[in-house]
Amino acid sequence: QVQLQESGPGLVKPAETLSLNCTVSGGSIRSSSYFWGWIRQSPQKGLEWIGSIHFSGTTYYNPSLKSRVTVSVDTDENFFSLNLGSLTAADTAVYYCARPRRYGTSWIDSWGQGIMVTVSS
Amino acid sequence: HSVLAQPPSASGVPGQRVTISCSGNNSNIGSNTVDWYQQFPGTAPKVLIYGNHQRPSGVPDRFSASKSGTSASLAISGLQSEDEADYYCAAWDDSLDGPVFGGGTKLTVL
DSSP: OOEEEEESOSEEOTTSOEEEEEEEESSOTTOTTOOEEEEEEETTTEEEEEEEEOTTSOEEEOTTTGGGEEEEEETTTTEEEEEEOSOOGGGOEEEEEEEESSTTOOOEEEEOOOEEEEEOO | OOSBBOOSEEEEOTTOOEEEEEEOOTTTTTTSOEEEEEEOTTSOOEEEEBTTTBOOTTSOTTEEEEEETTEEEEEEOSOOGGGOEEEEEEEEETTTTEEEEBOOEEEEEO
8 A cells, every 4th residue: 555755844934935745655656557646725725636747747737826836756766746836824734645546537545644834934 | 615515514413324415517527526535633535435436445335425417425324423524525627627626524423
């Protein structure tokens, strides 16, 4: 069973860039069957998909965040990353890394435990 | 507000059958399958139902779901105290080109 683990800062300042990593264990990130993604959850917006990546480098992003988001993958070290720029208080949320079963589905069979990120000066 | 509409709360007594509705449109539920997630406080969501009505191994058959048109519903029969959690529906959205979620329904077992 694949396991996902988020890492990164819990507090970031407004206007700065959030960088999170998701380490994948128990399976290879090179699996052609899966995408790897980021989802966040806040009381204000609920669950919100941020973006996803295939190990080949194919990415797709939530249009509402696309101008500020980059998702990348490191196949050698078996992890993927999220960069979210121009942060505001509205980006305060629990950030989850996740594994959608495939492109075109909302079926996510593995989730990280989540990391709380607060945007505040 | 969330793309998919769910009632914010639901409740029932042990042994009762409870249903939770989820409403979308033709770009999401109307043209793609629906998944349901269960979330306990402080933990990540866990898939309860995928592909409209399929249960992953380990999910009791007390949980069932269906879809019709642009709406879906989750049913929990033989309600138990451990079912008290938040429940979310989700579907792929062709307009967004990504998954969308409901706002969640907090289930209270009285």
